[in-house]
Amino acid sequence: MKKSVYSICGMCTVRCPIRVESENNQVTWIEGNPHLLDGALCAKGSAGAALISDTERPQQPLIREGARGAGRWKKVSWTTAYDYIADKLKTIKTEYGPESVVLSSRGGPWQGMYKTFIHAFGSPNYTNHDCTCGRNTHHASLSINGVGRKGFVYDIKNANHLVLFGRNMFASLRIAENLQTMDMLDKGGKLTYVDVRQTMTGIKATRFFQVRPGTDYALALGMIHEIIERKLYDADFIKRYVTGFEELCDFINDYTPAWAAKECGIKEKSITAFVEEVAKDSPKVIFHPGWNLSRYKDSFYASRALHILNILMGNIEMKGGLIIPKGPGDCGVKGIRSLDCPKPDIKRADGVGWKYKHFDKGPGLAHLFINNMIAEDPYPIKAWIAMRHDPFCGLPDPQQQKLAMDKCDLLVSIDTHYSEFGWYCDVILPESTYLERDTPICVQKGPKPRLAVRRKAVDPVFDTKPSWEIFKQLAERLDIGSHFPYNTIEELWDWQLEPTGFTMSDFDDKGFISLTDEVIMYDRDNLDGQFKTPSGKIEIISKKLDDAGLPSLLPYESPEKPSKGMFRLVYGRSAVHAHGHTINNPLLSELMPENKVWINKRSAAKLGINDGDLIDVIAQGSSYSGTVHAHVTEFIHPEAIYMVHGFGRQIPLQTRAYHAGISDQKLMVGKLDDWDKAGGAINLCEAFVAVRRSARNPKRRVEL
Numbered sequence: 001m002k003k004s005v006y007s008i009c010g011m012c013t014v015r016c017p018i019r020v021e022s023e024n025n026q027v028t029w030i031e032g033n034p035h036l037l038d039g040a041l042c043a044k045g046s047a048g049a050a051l052i053s054d055t056e057r058p059q060q061p062l063i064r065e066g067a068r069g070a071g072r073w074k075k076v077s078w079t080t081a082y083d084y085i086a087d088k089l090k091t092i093k094t095e096y097g098p099e100s101v102v103l104s105s106r107g108g109p110w111q112g113m114y115k116t117f118i119h120a121f122g123s124p125n126y127t128n129h130d131c132t133c134g135r136n137t138h139h140a141s142l143s144i145n146g147v148g149r150k151g152f153v154y155d156i157k158n159a160n161h162l163v164l165f166g167r168n169m170f171a172s173l174r175i176a177e178n179l180q181t182m183d184m185l186d187k188g189g190k191l192t193y194v195d196v197r198q199t200m201t202g203i204k205a206t207r208f209f210q211v212r213p214g215t216d217y218a219l220a221l222g223m224i225h226e227i228i229e230r231k232l233y234d235a236d237f238i239k240r241y242v243t244g245f246e247e248l249c250d251f252i253n254d255y256t257p258a259w260a261a262k263e264c265g266i267k268e269k270s271i272t273a274f275v276e277e278v279a280k281d282s283p284k285v286i287f288h289p290g291w292n293l294s295r296y297k298d299s300f301y302a303s304r305a306l307h308i309l310n311i312l313m314g315n316i317e318m319k320g321g322l323i324i325p326k327g328p329g330d331c332g333v334k335g336i337r338s339l340d341c342p343k344p345d346i347k348r349a350d351g352v353g354w355k356y357k358h359f360d361k362g363p364g365l366a367h368l369f370i371n372n373m374i375a376e377d378p379y380p381i382k383a384w385i386a387m388r389h390d391p392f393c394g395l396p397d398p399q400q401q402k403l404a405m406d407k408c409d410l411l412v413s414i415d416t417h418y419s420e421f422g423w424y425c426d427v428i429l430p431e432s433t434y435l436e437r438d439t440p441i442c443v444q445k446g447p448k449p450r451l452a453v454r455r456k457a458v459d460p461v462f463d464t465k466p467s468w469e470i471f472k473q474l475a476e477r478l479d480i481g482s483h484f485p486y487n488t489i490e491e492l493w494d495w496q497l498e499p500t501g502f503t504m505s506d507f508d509d510k511g512f513i514s515l516t517d518e519v520i521m522y523d524r525d526n527l528d529g530q531f532k533t534p535s536g537k538i539e540i541i542s543k544k545l546d547d548a549g550l551p552s553l554l555p556y557e558s559p560e561k562p563s564k565g566m567f568r569l570v571y572g573r574s575a576v577h578a579h580g581h582t583i584n585n586p587l588l589s590e591l592m593p594e595n596k597v598w599i600n601k602r603s604a605a606k607l608g609i610n611d612g613d614l615i616d617v618i619a620q621g622s623s624y625s626g627t628v629h630a631h632v633t634e635f636i637h638p639e640a641i642y643m644v645h646g647f648g649r650q651i652p653l654q655t656r657a658y659h660a661g662i663s664d665q666k667l668m669v670g671k672l673d674d675w676d677k678a679g680g681a682i683n684l685c686e687a688f689v690a691v692r693r694s695a696r697n698p699k700r701r702v703e704l
């Protein structure tokens with residue numbers, strides 16, 4: 001039987017809207033939802049069908065038999081697995097208290113379900129991946145605008161100029177944003193791109209700055225200096241909505257474009273020419289404040305500087321600028337119901353909210369649990385449940401993490417794959433893939449807010465379950481089932497939609513429910529109340545930072561230069577992989593089987609390395625090393641080497657990914673302790689490595 005459903009992609013967490021065709025329970029076609037993406041989809045999205053039939057993923061619940069990580073599993077029924085976990089959790093709760101259980105997830109629109117579970121259980125310790133992703137940019141936005149990272153959407157399509165600092169959007173994809181950028185370029189808009197290496201995005205850009213690693217903050221300061229010096233900012237906007245501008249003018253004095261150019265290793269006249277262009281293009285100029293800009297020790301301040309550049313443009317709540325997302329209330333309709341349970345009033349084990357008061361309490365900071373776990377301070381952690389999260393891949397230094405996890409009596413992975421963490425766990429609960437499961441309804445805020453839902457395209461081929469059912473079943477066994485008021489997904493959907501007056505059939509036409517026909521914009525002359533800071537204005541000087549003993553305007557410090565023979569380790573994504581969980585995908589592993597390491601031509605020549613040679617990459621201050629092929633190129637700064645994240649997996653059952661390429665996170669030895677006290681995120685780009693030609697290169701053949 002042929003079937004067509006609208007759904008939501010799950011090959012990465014961008015969650016693009018899709019339409020899926022199937023015949024006799026086999027997916028035959030996937031495309032971007034034609035009503036929103038005009039059919040566009042990325043390679044990963046198209047490879048979803050291969051995920052369903054991949055037998056190298058867990059096919060039923062598994063309980064560990066041998067030592068942790070040894071890979072000896074007992075196949076069990078769902079009832080046995082649920083009972084096993086519930087019994088362990090009950091014992092841990094009695095002996096150590098409910099707070100000794102941590103639940104980590106990928107975050108996202110369905111995290112209310114996971115939070116409800118852990119909060120109802122009695123623990124405040126919910127966390128997610130964001131300390132390695134957008135936490136610095138999130139806190140930067142909060143500290144200035146009073147709203148977090150998702151407090152603005154970027155109207156790229158209507159912009160005259162988009163400026164991206166390491167936001168490598170044509171590899172680190174978000175399809176809607178990519179389409180908007182291409183439309184902007186087609187209409188004559190400009191794209192400026194800043195990176196330490198040339199990329200897909202840099203190639204499409206009208207201006208490319210190749211900077212010395214870790215100097216983005218200097219470049220942004222140089223730009224701010226030139227804009228202020230030449231009075232190219234929107235003075236009316238600043239007068240109306242911004243505090244701290246005088247302090248900024250005093251601070252910026254010495255940070256001239258000439259100084260910035262020297263620091264970044266670029267030309268002064270390129271910076272002044274850029275500012276000249278921006279002045280013509282303003283106010284429709286968007287400085288993207290970064291997504292995963294949490295890499296250098298000053299990235300929080302770099303992101304703040306990018307927000308300041310937006311403020312100088314006065315581009316908030318206008319076409320071609322930063323638009324405040326709207327919700328159901330703005331459309332005069334009632335919102336959906338979502339699972340929710342208040343956080344227990346117990347100190348978090350990561351210290352967020354009591355030891356570190358300036359951070360957003362929401363998901364806290366995952367890395368701060370690890371060392372606290374080793375020291376059992378403020379209290380012991382005895383169980384870690386990872387729901388769609390792979391700490392051993394996403395957080396640095398898995399060896400160190402294992403010391404903390406060894407303190408636990410229970411480790412659970414709820415995953416569609418064997419994750420690096422899952423392989424070390426006591427129980428693996430296999431979730432059905434995104435094409436085989438439904439999910440709760442979510443609200444997608446924006447200038448045109450809508451309701452979205454994922455609907456299964458095919459029935460599960462293995463003995464896997466959707467997360468809404470997994471959490472319900474566990475909750476029932478832990479006597480917290482009343483927080484999950486449903487038995488079937490249909491009951492959950494009806495409960496969610498009840499206040500809105502919509503029904504599930506309203507999704508049938510387009511796959512989503514639009515809450516408004518027209519874009520909703522607030523009156524730009526009356527934005528009072530939109531900035532959730534103490535003063536209600538955009539605050540360049542933040543009292544919260546002051547109170548935490550942190551400056552709002554950080555004097556610039558030049559990044560450390562690698563010592564002789566060493567390189568800064570920088571990382572990023574490939575357009576055909578999503579972190580570590582697609583490396584073993586049958587189709588995607590064919591497209592990119594290995595992560596060759598980029599090294600500058602001159603640096604390589606000094607080390608006797610030729611393109612395609614095997615090289616050893618050795619972590620600083622550790623014996624950990626990996627061997628991989630070299631990609632010798634002039635398009636990377638000589639101080640850095642670059643690799644795509646997610647490779648170097650060590651799960652024997654994943655035959656396509658096993659030991660393919662090397663892992664950046666394993667080379668980041670000691671980095672769990674190197675984090676940004678202002679932004680909260682881990683300084684992933686502050687790791688250094690040595691590189692040498694590997695002795696494992698095949699001997700040259702002697703011609704006879």
Ligand SMILES: Nc1nc2c(c(=O)[nH]1)N[C@H]1C(S)=C(S)[C@@H](COP(=O)(O)OP(=O)(O)OC[C@H]3O[C@@H](n4cnc5c(=O)[nH]c(N)nc54)[C@H](O)[C@@H]3O)O[C@H]1N2
Nearest residue numbers: 129132388389390394414415416417419431579581645665
């Ligand atoms: N060294 C280094 N560290 C990094 C990064 C880097 O580039 N280098 N990148 C950082 C960034 S930006 C991020 S966002 C994080 C990402 O870190 P994570 O959030 O841990 O990574 P993901 O690979 O997105 O997903 C984690 C797990 O979710 C599983 N999964 C995928 N789909 C599903 C599903 O439908 N259901 C369930 N239950 N599980 C699913 C995957 O198999 C995987 O094991 O890593 C960060 N850490």
Ligand SMILES: Nc1nc2c(c(=O)[nH]1)N[C@H]1C(S)=C(S)[C@@H](COP(=O)(O)OP(=O)(O)OC[C@H]3O[C@@H](n4cnc5c(=O)[nH]c(N)nc54)[C@H](O)[C@@H]3O)O[C@H]1N2
Nearest residue numbers: 166167168172173194195213214291292572573575578579
């Ligand atoms: N295909 C694909 N798309 C994805 C994802 C995926 O896994 N695969 N993941 C999604 C997620 S979770 C995230 S967070 C986003 C991340 O999207 P982005 O924020 O765009 O992050 P990365 O891909 O990590 O980009 C890293 C870039 O920063 C550059 N860089 C390193 N040092 C510096 C520096 O000092 N200055 C500057 N300016 N650049 C520097 C690197 O060379 C690299 O090109 O992508 C999302 N989209």
Ligand code: SF4
Nearest residue numbers: 009012015016042045
């Ligand atoms: S970017 Fe690609 S993989 Fe990610 S959600 Fe969109 S289509 Fe799917």
Ligand SMILES: [Mo]
Nearest residue numbers: 132133134292
């Ligand atoms: Mo991310």
